[in-house]
Structures are given as C-alpha cells and as structure tokens.
Amino acid sequence: MKLSSVLSLVNQVEKSKFINAIDRICGDAVKHDKKIVAQLSKLDGQIKNASSTDITQLFNIVLPYFEKSVREQLAMLGAQATLLTNILSRDGNSIARTTWVETLYSKEWDVINRRANELKSDIEALDDSESFSERKRLGIYHACFKEAYANDERINRDAKISDDERGILNVLAKKLDVTADDQAGVEHLVDQIPRNGVQDALNELREIGIVFVSRKRQTVYVPDEIVSLLHRLQGKELADKHLLRILRTFSDAELSNILKNHRKKIRGVERREKVASIMKLGVPVTQILQEDLFNEDINVNERKDRLKSLIQDLGLDLDKLGATLEERTAIILKTLNSCAEKEFNVLSATGFKELFSALQNHFPSLSKVLKQEFELEEQEELDVEKLRALSITPYDILYMLTNDEVKSVVESMGIKKRGNLRLNILNSFADATDKLIDNYAALARRDLASLKTSNIEVPEAEIGVKFEEVTKAIFEQLGLSVDEDLRRSVNTAKDKADILISLSEDDVIVGEAKTCKSGDFARYSTTSRQVKAYVNRCESAGKRVAQVLIVAPTFSEDFVESAEMDTEVNISLLEAEGLKRILDAYKSRRNPKFSAKLFTKGGLLKADLIAKNI
CATH class of the missing domain: 3.40.91.50 (Restriction Endonuclease)
Incomplete structure (x- = not known):
C-alpha cells in the first residue's frame, strides 16, 4: 500500500511518530536544501497540519536524508530490530495484524536458533589444520563477526555492529560464500536475538518512522516506499517474488549451475526444490545473472544473448536492451522493481477478479499456496482487494504456479500455447473485459437475454x-x-x-x-x-x-x-x-x-x- 493511502487510513496519533521523524529531518536539512525549503514554505512550516498528499510529497523530497537516518538508527537498535524489518519487508508482510507479526517472528527465531546451534557444533569441531572447507569458511566468518561485535568493549562502549562494520562483514560473507541463513545463524551465536519483546521492538521501529501501528485494527502497516527503502538497506536487489519469476524461466540445467557454484546438492533434487534452495541462498541477483547461471566456458556475448532471451521470457517491454552485460542486468532489475503499477493496469478490476476466480477453480488450493508463499494468516479472507493492498499483481499470482501448472491452465481453458504462456493467460482475461465493454449498455440495463446472445454469462x-x-x-x-x-x-x-x-x-x-x-x-x-x-x-x-x-x-x-x-x-x-x-x-x-x-x-x-x- 502506498504511503499516501496508509496516511489516509491511520489517525493523527498513529501517524505522529512518522511526521515527527520527517519534521526532525527537515529541521536539519533545511539549511542546505532548497527543495525542502520550497516545500515547507507551501505548508507554512506546519507539517503536523499538512494533508496526506502534502506529507507524501515532502517525504519524496527528504527521502535521501530519511534513509540515512533510518540506516543509523537501525544499526543502534540491534539484531531484534533487524530481524523484524527483514520480516516486515518481505512480500505479503507489509500489512499484518500485530499478533501475526509476533507469530512470524517466533517462527523465524526458531529457524535461526536451530541453524545457530548446528553452526556452533560445526565451529567447535573445527580443526585449525583443516583445509578451506565450508566449515572452515564459516569459522572465519564467525571469528570476524565476533571481533567486530566485541571490539567496542575494549574502549568501554556497548558491544554492537556498526553500519560500517556490517558493510565489511557483508563483503566478507560474499567472498566466503556464506549464505543468508548462515549469516543470520552466526549473528545469533554472537549477539543472541531476544525471543520476546516484539511489541517493544515494533514501538522502536514506529519511533524512527518506518512502521505505522493502528491500535483500532491492531494492524501494522509498512508503506511500499519504505519497503523499497528497507530492501536497499538490506542490499536486496529484488523482491523475492521477482527473483522467483526469474528462476521459473530457467532450465533445470541452469538451476543446477547456480547450486553447483555454491556447492549445493543437485543430484536427485527436483526442480521445485532447486528453486527453493536458490531462494534461500541470499545470493545477489546480479551475481546469478552475470556469473552463477553459466558454465565457466561461456563467453560474454553468449551471456548477453541469454539475458536478451530472459527479457523475452519475462515479457518485459523495454525501450532498449543495453549494450553490455552489466547494462542488461541493471535494466532487468530496474524494470522488475518498478513494474507493479503497470502490471495492475494490464487487467481491469473485472479481469483481475475473473482471473483469480478461474485460477481458484482450477486449483482449489491456490489461496493456501498464496498464503504460504506470502506468509499470510490462515484465517485471512483472500480476495483481489487484499491482493492489491499487498501489491500482489496478476503476474505475481501466475508466477506462484509452476510451469507445469500453468500449462494445465492453458490446456483446460483452450488458450493458445505459443509464446509466453503466462502472458497468454493474462491476455485472454483482458479480452473478456473487452467483451463486457462491447455489451456495456445491456449490462447497465440488466438485460440478461442480450448478454446471453453475446455468450456472456453473468449471474443476475x-x-x-x-x-x-x-x-x-x-x-x-x-x-x-x-x-x-x-x-x-x-x-x-x-x-x-x-x-x-x-x-x-x-x-x-x-x-x-x-x-x-x-x-x-x-x-x-x-x-x-x-x-x-x-x-x-x-x-x-x-x-x-x-x-x-x-x-x-x-x-x-x-x-x-x-x-x-x-x-x-x-x-x-x-x-x-x-x-x-x-x-x-x-x-x-x-x-x-x-x-x-x-x-x-x-x-x-x-x-x-x-x-x-x-
């Protein structure tokens, strides 16, 4: 949900912390930023009395300063706040009841704690004479993390990982090929994440202006703009749902290449498991597209051609392809990161509802799959309105289905089988909307007979x-x-x-x-x-x-x-x-x-x- 919509939804008290954060930043930045001065003059300096639209416009101007402030404050809040922001910035979690946030936190804590205990056993059993094995690499990363955390105590400061130190540790993790779940496990070993206190942590995040908490609805809101900000702070190039799209277009051999490059098992592993394993690696998408996807003997021109075909497979409508491998990668990432509005406009509200209804008829478990993939509550009623609020587009839903499931939809609905099958499904529902528009006057008059003559079946x-x-x-x-x-x-x-x-x-x-x-x-x-x-x-x-x-x-x-x-x-x-x-x-x-x-x-x-x- 966009920031302007969240501001319109919550009351004055519930958005006060966000407004205070913006006010503080403006107070510091106004001395040297003319754009902020101009925007504040429109508001007569009264940010607290400004409309939701004015606040959104001001936020877009102060965003670089806001991002710097959030980065600094999150570093001071520690591991619990980091874990919580990781959860809230994931697909589907930007609107969630506080009790559900606590449930997600507890599940995540259990996973991290279990992995931390496994790592502890491996690291304690490590022999200094051991070759450069996976256990050795994890031992090196653990030693460096422990030193970065504890070095503050030597100068009589609270032990913590500063933003600069985390940046260095991230580089180290990349060079040692330490996966995202192992990084979290090592951090938990060194600086144990509290199991409880989620409500207090949410209040801390609210204080720095990155979450809104509605007491009436007992719901946490993280606007889309702040989700994007958190992804940048996490070094996350794409949302998980967009990485999933890319992986679903790859061949089995290409998925195996990625796993081989990170020493993961591939023999006897099914395609679905391969995709799931890659999602858990936490490897930068740039690295996947430029390196991991290919055999070592593939030259640059062949890699560029593969990205060109990937653009076609994803159905991306681009003005230019880019001349270099780096440019093509950057264009793919930029297009996927900004595609939500365009993808919602591909289908009308009617088309989206009919698509969702048809897919549910083909796959009665679709709602369950979506709830699992996007971490939604079991008792949550899932409809198009809810999906829109969570920025889940028709494309996102179709990419939650495996390629085989998409083929079965195409066959059972008699949709053409050439080209991109997911785009063919979307286009068929866009055509259905056009048919209703052609019979718009009959629809207005509730003329069922005329609608049936045009082969349109609509319950009265x-x-x-x-x-x-x-x-x-x-x-x-x-x-x-x-x-x-x-x-x-x-x-x-x-x-x-x-x-x-x-x-x-x-x-x-x-x-x-x-x-x-x-x-x-x-x-x-x-x-x-x-x-x-x-x-x-x-x-x-x-x-x-x-x-x-x-x-x-x-x-x-x-x-x-x-x-x-x-x-x-x-x-x-x-x-x-x-x-x-x-x-x-x-x-x-x-x-x-x-x-x-x-x-x-x-x-x-x-x-x-x-x-x-x-």
Missing part, C-alpha cells in the same frame, strides 16, 4: 458489481487514474464509493455506477445521500472533490432536475451508452485529446458533443 446477483468494474475499465482505457488505493482507504463498512478518479495529488472525482432494469433511473434522494457521504469521506482524507459523476442507463427528468438544483455538491450525469460512445471515439482517434474535466460540467452531460471533441 452479480450484474451491479460487474457494471461497476466495467465502468472502471472504461475510465482506465480513457487514460484516467482510477485510484483503488485511495478508494480502499476512504471506504468504510457503511460507506463504500464505487469509483474514485484522481485528477491530481489533491483533486478527485467520485464516481457512482447504477444499473436499472426497466425505465429511467429515478432514486435521487437515496443516491444523493450516498454520494454526499463519500464526498465527506474524501474530504476527511484531505482530498478536494471536484465533481460527483453518476453513470446509469438513463435518468428520469426529476432525477436530472434534482441533480442540477443540488447546492451541496456538484453532480454530473452520464448515460451508459454515451460513455461507450465516448470510449469508441477515443479509440478511433490517432491522437485523442481527452480530459477528465469534460466530466465536470454538471447536469446531464452531452456524450455526443464530448465524443466529437476528443
């Missing part, structure tokens, strides 16, 4: 939801920013807006999609109460509502007159067939010129005139 109970989702898809195809994160953050159990369109950082359009089976849509009093409640929710979140837009098959004369005379809120009305004509006109133009402001004129909008002027 789901038509309202489908109409809402297809309306969103149309707005997205018109190039508008349908803000699902904001909608989730402002919606309550009682007040649930259908659509929110962001015009800018501050301005939004509140959209409402209404179906009507017979006659004109005429329920103005009920509808106006709904949209005014949504407007109040948006304004409470620091947004300005530029317009309310209601889409329906047709409107009664009384409804149109009431909307035009309403003095409390600006309302525009748009007929469903008219919106479809606007989309058709937009698609027919080579360089269409369309602005959401065309929806802010008020009253019953003239769709033909809007279409003509696109």
Whole structure:
C-alpha cells in the first residue's frame, strides 16, 4: 500500500511518530536544501497540519536524508530490530495484524536458533589444520563477526555492529560464500536475538518512522516506499517474488549451475526444490545473472544473448536492451522493481477478479499456496482487494504456479500455447473485459437475454458489481487514474464509493455506477445521500472533490432536475451508452485529446458533443 493511502487510513496519533521523524529531518536539512525549503514554505512550516498528499510529497523530497537516518538508527537498535524489518519487508508482510507479526517472528527465531546451534557444533569441531572447507569458511566468518561485535568493549562502549562494520562483514560473507541463513545463524551465536519483546521492538521501529501501528485494527502497516527503502538497506536487489519469476524461466540445467557454484546438492533434487534452495541462498541477483547461471566456458556475448532471451521470457517491454552485460542486468532489475503499477493496469478490476476466480477453480488450493508463499494468516479472507493492498499483481499470482501448472491452465481453458504462456493467460482475461465493454449498455440495463446472445454469462446477483468494474475499465482505457488505493482507504463498512478518479495529488472525482432494469433511473434522494457521504469521506482524507459523476442507463427528468438544483455538491450525469460512445471515439482517434474535466460540467452531460471533441 502506498504511503499516501496508509496516511489516509491511520489517525493523527498513529501517524505522529512518522511526521515527527520527517519534521526532525527537515529541521536539519533545511539549511542546505532548497527543495525542502520550497516545500515547507507551501505548508507554512506546519507539517503536523499538512494533508496526506502534502506529507507524501515532502517525504519524496527528504527521502535521501530519511534513509540515512533510518540506516543509523537501525544499526543502534540491534539484531531484534533487524530481524523484524527483514520480516516486515518481505512480500505479503507489509500489512499484518500485530499478533501475526509476533507469530512470524517466533517462527523465524526458531529457524535461526536451530541453524545457530548446528553452526556452533560445526565451529567447535573445527580443526585449525583443516583445509578451506565450508566449515572452515564459516569459522572465519564467525571469528570476524565476533571481533567486530566485541571490539567496542575494549574502549568501554556497548558491544554492537556498526553500519560500517556490517558493510565489511557483508563483503566478507560474499567472498566466503556464506549464505543468508548462515549469516543470520552466526549473528545469533554472537549477539543472541531476544525471543520476546516484539511489541517493544515494533514501538522502536514506529519511533524512527518506518512502521505505522493502528491500535483500532491492531494492524501494522509498512508503506511500499519504505519497503523499497528497507530492501536497499538490506542490499536486496529484488523482491523475492521477482527473483522467483526469474528462476521459473530457467532450465533445470541452469538451476543446477547456480547450486553447483555454491556447492549445493543437485543430484536427485527436483526442480521445485532447486528453486527453493536458490531462494534461500541470499545470493545477489546480479551475481546469478552475470556469473552463477553459466558454465565457466561461456563467453560474454553468449551471456548477453541469454539475458536478451530472459527479457523475452519475462515479457518485459523495454525501450532498449543495453549494450553490455552489466547494462542488461541493471535494466532487468530496474524494470522488475518498478513494474507493479503497470502490471495492475494490464487487467481491469473485472479481469483481475475473473482471473483469480478461474485460477481458484482450477486449483482449489491456490489461496493456501498464496498464503504460504506470502506468509499470510490462515484465517485471512483472500480476495483481489487484499491482493492489491499487498501489491500482489496478476503476474505475481501466475508466477506462484509452476510451469507445469500453468500449462494445465492453458490446456483446460483452450488458450493458445505459443509464446509466453503466462502472458497468454493474462491476455485472454483482458479480452473478456473487452467483451463486457462491447455489451456495456445491456449490462447497465440488466438485460440478461442480450448478454446471453453475446455468450456472456453473468449471474443476475452479480450484474451491479460487474457494471461497476466495467465502468472502471472504461475510465482506465480513457487514460484516467482510477485510484483503488485511495478508494480502499476512504471506504468504510457503511460507506463504500464505487469509483474514485484522481485528477491530481489533491483533486478527485467520485464516481457512482447504477444499473436499472426497466425505465429511467429515478432514486435521487437515496443516491444523493450516498454520494454526499463519500464526498465527506474524501474530504476527511484531505482530498478536494471536484465533481460527483453518476453513470446509469438513463435518468428520469426529476432525477436530472434534482441533480442540477443540488447546492451541496456538484453532480454530473452520464448515460451508459454515451460513455461507450465516448470510449469508441477515443479509440478511433490517432491522437485523442481527452480530459477528465469534460466530466465536470454538471447536469446531464452531452456524450455526443464530448465524443466529437476528443
């Protein structure tokens, strides 16, 4: 979830520590940073009273200073805070109940403690005359870590690993090929991680501004921007889910090469186990793509060609490939690290829901697999809304399936088998959305007979939801920013807006999609109460509502007159067939010129005139 959405979701007390952290940083940096001075002048220096949007903009400006501050403070907090940030920055853990965070922490502690005890036995049995074996390398790393930790005591300081020392130890671990789980085990041997006190550690992380804790929901939130920051501090080049994508495209022989390069067992090991073992190594992705993937006799040009085919296998849409091996690697990493928004836009909300539903039908255990892979609570209800909040895209879900499972989906659904099978599945659901758009007017009128004639099967109970989702898809195809994160953050159990369109950082359009089976849509009093409640929710979140837009098959004369005379809120009305004509006109133009402001004129909008002027 984006920072702006988290800020809109939590109350003033719950975001106070984050704001205080930003305020402190601004106080130090304002003397020599003109951008911060300019942003603070917009706020009249009153950060605590700023809107969520203004705070987000300020955060983006002070991010380098914030990152430096977090790095320094995490080093002082010690091993428990490090373990906790490692857990919270993993895929799926950025929104979690505090009790579940404690459960994850306990599981992780047990794994590290078990490995530490194994390492202790190996290191104690080490003979100085022993050759440069794995046990010898671990002994060297342990001795260096112990020295780095204890050297402060000789000058009468608390023993700890400074940020500089950790950087040196990370280089040493890489050169000695000490895996991530062994590094954690050695650290636990030297500086034992406390088993309890997770709540206190969460409060410490909240103090430095990297987590938000909602007392009402008993939930911990780590915004996407801070997850990326933590990955940089950890030296993590890619999220685990993106590394998994890369590994799923490799051949068995290539997976074996990676494991051989780290002296891991490959004989009799199944493909799934190979992938899991590589994920646990903690090896930099750059090293995998430039070195570990290949046999020693493979030259640079052949390695570059392999990365070119990897780009095609991953379906990455790039403007340039890069001339060198290093450039191609950097482009792959950068594209995957910034792909979430683009991947959500590949499918409409309807398409995403239908994909998830279809995959669940094929694999009844899919939700269980996703919960295991992304460390979600067993009792958690998993739906598309939750997946979006956790930044889990349709691509991420398909890459949780093995290549054989993807093949079975393609075969059973009659999807074409050439090319990238995962992309073929996504495209088939994008086509399904287009089919609903083509029959948009019938959907608005709840005309089941017409829908069936077009081979569209929609249960009558789901038509309202489908109409809402297809309306969103149309707005997205018109190039508008349908803000699902904001909608989730402002919606309550009682007040649930259908659509929110962001015009800018501050301005939004509140959209409402209404179906009507017979006659004109005429329920103005009920509808106006709904949209005014949504407007109040948006304004409470620091947004300005530029317009309310209601889409329906047709409107009664009384409804149109009431909307035009309403003095409390600006309302525009748009007929469903008219919106479809606007989309058709937009698609027919080579360089269409369309602005959401065309929806802010008020009253019953003239769709033909809007279409003509696109």
